Amino acid sequence: MSKKKMGLSALILMIFTSVFGFTNITKAFYLMGYASILWYILGAVCFFIPYAFMLSEYGAAFKDSKGGIFSWMEASVGPKYAFVVTFMWYASYIIWMVNVGIGIWIPLSNAIFGDDKTQSWSLFGLNGVQTIGILGILWIITLTIISSKGLDKIKKVTSVGGTAVALINVVLFIVGFIILILNKGQFAEPVTASAMVTSPNPEYGSIISIFSFLVFAIFAYGGLEAVAGVVDETENAEVTFPKGIIWAAIVIAVGYAIGIFVTGVFTNWTFAFNDFPAMNGVEVNMGNVSYIMMKNMGYQLGLAMGVSEATAMTIGAWVSRYMGISMFLALSGGFFTLIFSPLKQLIEGTPKALWPKSWTVTNEAGMPVNAMRVQAAIVILIMALVSFGGNNAKAFFDILIAMTNVSMTLPYMFIAIAFISFKKKKEIHKPFEIYKTETATKIAVYVVTFVVGFANVFTIINPAMNGRLSETIWSVVGPTFFTIVALVMYSRYEKKENLK
Template identity: 40%
Template structure:
């Protein structure tokens, strides 16, 4: 479940498209300076609050109080709601690549419904089906998520195996030349040449590792969570960091940046399929196979990664349609909500709250699909707001850790024993996250894209204000 939630080959191809080999350095920095220490912190939280049903809400409330927990968790929940909106639509592109070897969704239509409207309706149906299945219990969620994670690991091995064949056949000569040590620090992408743009890539690295806190919402369903959760996070952290670095390096042996990536037809939405198609094609070329067989291998690899992406997306979707809303609703004071919101169904799931979330997601998808050009702008605004909002909750989670330690809550797993060095590490991680967020907001200003800059920066501020108002209203209503 950890691997299915966190790791994605799409993050590898995006890093390569943005930074080529240089992306490896930032993923290592992000892994060592952010992901690994955060995993250990989340493991301590999970060990201490192993019976808590509220996940990160319970962690924050038990450390820095209910109001800040409410605000931090609401920002976190909003970012994942926007992720569900995006993924429910993007899933059909993945399915198209699996069935046809390329994205054909632009030509999909039924009667008077164009491709955008049809994809919107399919996305809404998908959200409803996932919500219904997830509301029927945690066992189904774990099976789907575990299968998705296992399939992604298999695709990693296929990628490594095919890359090794290409490397050996080409006598170790990479398709993307390595021109000294600067290759691992300087991007060939003209959009990532300035120091601010390069540092803003930290947000991509953080997002590549985002999601480990979601598993905190299922610790109450784990066997021996005080030991299982820390062990799983530690193993998952090592595998995830190692996989990202290895995959970026191996991508360079089959994919030349200027010939394959630097094309107008290649974007962050389809670059994963472009990379895998090229890998299959180059493996055939390296083995001296015919052009037709090479193209067949390219199409085969495209379909395989599409299947892996589909399984991984399904696994992540089933986790994220449940754990964020559960952490937020079930972790908070029940007096803040109407009784039916916190009521569990016979499967032990907050079904009503999950269906409310499904309605909100469906309404947003409908507005985007049927709202014309104005809707496209609206969706872009949502995306911009979600980018930084995804990273902002870590400011709360990491910043609350010293307060959590001072509580001396009994826990079997303790990674940080020295209070002074813990504070140093906390400030270090906080600075990294904050710098990544700040430079992500500044970069559009330097490009004179003031609208994107505004909505990118306003995301966590807007969601934080909404949470503040909701909390004050709910607390007054509860007292009344």
């Protein structure tokens, strides 16, 4: 029986849900206010749309390939380049696991208490940062054990969280407009010409810090290369897949812009990130800002409805609880997939001789259990180093976010650079082409590479110039370490193959 393939609307929905992130709206507003809209649009025009066109060509050309981005890079440039880029891509998920494994306790705290209480948690006399580091380590161990059993049913339960998170976007727009109507068209954050280009955040007052925000805009559009792996499951892939990516790109870019604008309806920057957290005894950081903002939305809805301040705070707490449980379930579901899926693709898509034999062995559930244990050990090591590095909660989450943003956006540069070789190789059948000339190809590649590289350089140097040297160091250490590991592994593989 043939498997039913995805149509255009199903593909657009899949891309939207894979790429569009509610927290990208709240974090953007926290960092840059309305001014983030300009950078998100710039990110869409200079990165997302030209990059999406590249992926649609890659995806259509390799629609029967099961090796993901490794297959693309190998055919376009060569196996060594393909392995290093794919390993960097995989390494970004290691950093993601560190980030989410530690940060997941914030939504759980919000789900239980309606507030982020993690800063006051303490195990064995440890501080809040160290405590959630220990909890994160236990979380990784537990999920590695469960996922190695191949328990897909757990993912079905946690997919409920994904649906609930998707509904948060709807809640944001509906409640935002209700508050706007109740407040007779009054925005909490005044809409002015200067507000559209200048951040209310004092940390984003310099040119370097403003340019560093571009990496957030690029990160907000990340995840498309994973979706490109389902081209072979798309109906009439040569036409449907590129069209789906283009439409999804437009919808996502517009969605972010409107979402950030609506946020200003109920969020006065100074009140939401200074006064409101102080009322709750919480320090704002990149880990909890989305929950603080949603709690404030509930609080502002209550005030707009004319209820007492105590009742408004209660409404805010319940909105925060809803978001907390939704995000906890959604992140848990994502973890169950990402703890083995990128690793499996890396090992199965690359030459077997690259890996120790024990890593390629799968158990009865089809999981590379030994490789998963090594992966868990690496994640735990990074978690321990970062959480016991002596930072407060804000600095701690800034480091994690910077590490994640840099490590997950760098591979985009190399996927784009390989596109020039891909276009030159006539032996690769290209059923769909948007870039029909060499000039158009080079302009697109240069723009994407420059924007991603430019954004990452400023993201890396900005913290050091503001006295946060450890953030800069960690941003560089992660990608550098994994690139060296990939080069050493491939060098050993080449020597071993030459001996045969």
